[in-house]
Amino acid sequence: MKILIAEDDNVSRRMLQRTLEKWGYQVISTTNGVEAFKAFEQEHCPLVITDWMMPEMDGLELVRHIRKISTQEYVYIIMLTTREGKADLVAGLEAGADDFIRKPFDREELRARVQAGERVVRLERTLSERNRILEENNRRMKHELAMAARLQKALLPTAAPNAPGYHFAWKFHPSEELAGDTLNLFCLDENALGFYLLDVSGHGLPAALLAVSLSRLLTPMMDQASLLKYRREYPPGYGITPPAEVAVQLNRRFQLDPEFGQYFTLIYGVLTKKTGEIRYVSTGHPGMIHLRRGQPPRILEVSNVPIGILEEFQYQEDTLTLQPGDRLFVYSDGIPEAENPEGEFFGEQRLLESLHESYSEPLEMSLCRLIRRLEDWGQSEKFKDDVSILAIERLPEESTEGKPKGSA
Numbered sequence: 001m002k003i004l005i006a007e008d009d010n011v012s013r014r015m016l017q018r019t020l021e022k023w024g025y026q027v028i029s030t031t032n033g034v035e036a037f038k039a040f041e042q043e044h045c046p047l048v049i050t051d052w053m054m055p056e057m058d059g060l061e062l063v064r065h066i067r068k069i070s071t072q073e074y075v076y077i078i079m080l081t082t083r084e085g086k087a088d089l090v091a092g093l094e095a096g097a098d099d100f101i102r103k104p105f106d107r108e109e110l111r112a113r114v115q116a117g118e119r120v121v122r123l124e125r126t127l128s129e130r131n132r133i134l135e136e137n138n139r140r141m142k143h144e145l146a147m148a149a150r151l152q153k154a155l156l157p158t159a160a161p162n163a164p165g166y167h168f169a170w171k172f173h174p175s176e177e178l179a180g181d182t183l184n185l186f187c188l189d190e191n192a193l194g195f196y197l198l199d200v201s202g203h204g205l206p207a208a209l210l211a212v213s214l215s216r217l218l219t220p221m222m223d224q225a226s227l228l229k230y231r232r233e234y235p236p237g238y239g240i241t242p243p244a245e246v247a248v249q250l251n252r253r254f255q256l257d258p259e260f261g262q263y264f265t266l267i268y269g270v271l272t273k274k275t276g277e278i279r280y281v282s283t284g285h286p287g288m289i290h291l292r293r294g295q296p297p298r299i300l301e302v303s304n305v306p307i308g309i310l311e312e313f314q315y316q317e318d319t320l321t322l323q324p325g326d327r328l329f330v331y332s333d334g335i336p337e338a339e340n341p342e343g344e345f346f347g348e349q350r351l352l353e354s355l356h357e358s359y360s361e362p363l364e365m366s367l368c369r370l371i372r373r374l375e376d377w378g379q380s381e382k383f384k385d386d387v388s389i390l391a392i393e394r395l396p397e398e399s400t401e402g403k404p405k406g407s408a
Contacts, residue, residue: 001118002026004045006036006062007080008054012103016049019107020114033057037065046073046121047114051103052081052092060095067096074124076117080105145205149178152208155215161187163273167393169363171371174386180207180264181332181386182215188240188270194220194228196268197330197390199285201261201306210262214250218268243268243281244317247307251283251315256308263308267330276322276394281315283307286336289329289355290320293396297352322394327363329355334385338374346377363393 003025007013010031017027028045030036034056040048048066052059059079066075078099079092092100098120099113153172160168170183180200188194196218200207220228227249229238241249246268256263267288269280282288284306287299304315322328331351338346354373358366367389375381 001047001121002028002043002045003047003049003114004028004030004036004040006030006033006048006050006054006059008032008051012051012080016105016110019110023111023114025114033059033062033065036062040066041069044071044073044075046075047117048075048077049101049114050077050079052079052083060091063092063095063097073128074121076121078113078117145178148205148208148212149174152178152182152212152215155182155184155212155219157184157186161185161193163187163193163271165395166193166271166273167363167395169367169391169393170389171367172388173371173383175334175383176204178205178208179386179388180211181334181388182211183330183388183390184215184218185390185392186220188220188228189236191273192240193271193273194240194269195271195330195390195392196266197285197332197388198264198266199332199334199386199388200264203386206260206262210254210264214254214264217250218246240270242317243270243279244315247281247283247304247315248313251307251311251313254308255311263306265306265333269330271322271392276324276326278320278322278328279317280320281317283315284309286331286333288320289331289352291327291329291355291359292323293325293359297356299348299352322392324394325396326394327355327359327366328392329389330391331389332386334383334387335370335374335389337385338378338383338387340377341379346374350377363391367391 003020005013005016005027007016008031013029013031017029020027028039028043030039032054036050037057050059050062063077066077077097078101079097080101080103082103089100099117101110101113156172157170168185172183180203183197185193185195198211198214200210217227220226227246228241230241231237232239247266265285266283267280267285269278271278281304282302283304287301289297289299291297300320302318305313336346336348336351354370355366358369374387
């Protein structure tokens with residue numbers, strides 16, 4: 001290790017240099033503060049021993065100059081002094097000195113204090129290296145999280161499926177870059193449309209990874225068997241898996257892991273386009289909201305448990321028929337459980353009021369109004385929990401001309 005010494009007394013300087021070199025240190029010797037500081041700028045030394053009283057620049061000023069320089073590693077500074085007053089020691093510490101040795105120095109005391117300084121320097125080096133590794137890992141993790149967030153958003157619907165006579169809208173606002181919520185809607189065949197919204201317990205990467213896995217699993221494969229379709233011999237070669245059976249199969253695959261405590265709630269439904277009939281299963285998820293013209297909205301309560309909680313649970317299926325003019329809303333608990341600064345929940349009643357009051361507006365505007373109310377409620381554009389909602393509207397008879405509409 002290199003040690004820079006600054007001492008104007010020739011005898012003391014030579015004795016100090018010989019002693020340190022005998023102990024195996026590489027020594028750079030200077031006669032005053034100005035010379036020492038120039039040497040320090042040219043060649044970094046992790047340990048400095050300086051006399052207090054010197055011509056041109058004294059030890060205190062040298063310490064201050066060294067501390068002003070931004071160095072990659074810590075510099076340990078020991079001051080040689082004949083001073084014993086408390087005020088002098090305080091002044092030295094305030095300038096940036098780490099330790100003091102009285103003149104004339106004792107060899108054993110000098111060795112002990114230099115070794116202590118060396119330990120501090122090595123510990124600082126180790127800490128600095130670990131911080132560098134942590135920062136590098138943090139940058140890499142942020143990059144990977146950003147990529148994962150883009151992947152997760154890519155799995156969301158980009159356009160409404162082909163379903164004349166229906167409108168669709170959705171909103172997706174993760175509380176963090178990665179969300180435990182996800183949703184989708186898609187055509188299962190020419191007359192059937194599937195939709196789901198799920199909410200994985202927890203937040204961040206673990207919840208997002210499971211949400212992405214489930215999103216892929218709940219994607220129908222064209223002309224192939226999948227969780228949502230099963231093969232059969234007669235045309236068209238497949239059948240649509242009943243929603244309750246989808247929940248049963250998911251429950252078998254994703255039993256609760258005690259180490260992570262992860263489970264998820266889900267609403268999965270199959271809409272028959274011609275009739276408006278919806279067969280659906282809800283696994284501990286907030287009840288869907290059914291809004292019919294001229295009637296107050298109602299929450300469709302269900303009693304099934306979340307996926308992963310009870311092994312071999314037999315999920316029950318429910319049905320609902322959308323009449324022309326009806327709207328159906330599937331949402332995550334981040335909406336009714338959104339908090340204001342006082343910790344009060346937004347609640348189901350405000351949710352129902354918002355959707356009911358905006359019934360006369362286009363479906364997309366109804367969801368925009370709801371999101372604005374949530375932001376006003378929380379006095380923030382960011383939510384503590386993931387906020388997601390999917391809306392389906394069966395158009396009134398007089399509005400069924402034209403193409404289906406959807407929005408994200």
